[in-house]
Amino acid sequence: MQYQATEMIEALKHEEAKDSSIEDSLISFLAEVPPSIKEAMEAFIDDHPNWDQYRLIQAALSGFLIQNGVDSRSINRLYFQNMFSKKGFKKSL
Numbered sequence: 001m002q003y004q005a006t007e008m009i010e011a012l013k014h015e016e017a018k019d020s021s022i023e024d025s026l027i028s029f030l031a032e033v034p035p036s037i038k039e040a041m042e043a044f045i046d047d048h049p050n051w052d053q054y055r056l057i058q059a060a061l062s063g064f065l066i067q068n069g070v071d072s073r074s075i076n077r078l079y080f081q082n083m084f085s086k087k088g089f090k091k092s093l
Contacts, residue, residue, distance in 0.1 A: 058082050 033041075045051055062079035065072075 055082050 041053065041056060045053065045056065058078060059082035062075050062082065065075050066079055
């Protein structure tokens with residue numbers, strides 16, 4: 001488990017380094033996820049290769065915040081970009 005966390009941190013650092021323009025606005029966190037959620041995430045990502053764990057988490061968090069009354073244009077934009085971006089439809093085109 002510790003190795004996976006270290007690997008995830010390194011992957012996040014690599015992703016942050018790719019786009020230095022948003023580096024200051026990103027945060028990283030670690031969370032233990034129940035096995036059933038982890039398995040469902042892996043199955044979804046396997047079935048939808050245009051999604052990755054970062055996009056899935058961003059869509060889930062922003063969707064949760066919107067559903068629970070957060071009124072933020074930037075959160076709305078993030079949610080809709082993740083859910084309805086063109087790369088989300090590559091498989092069906």
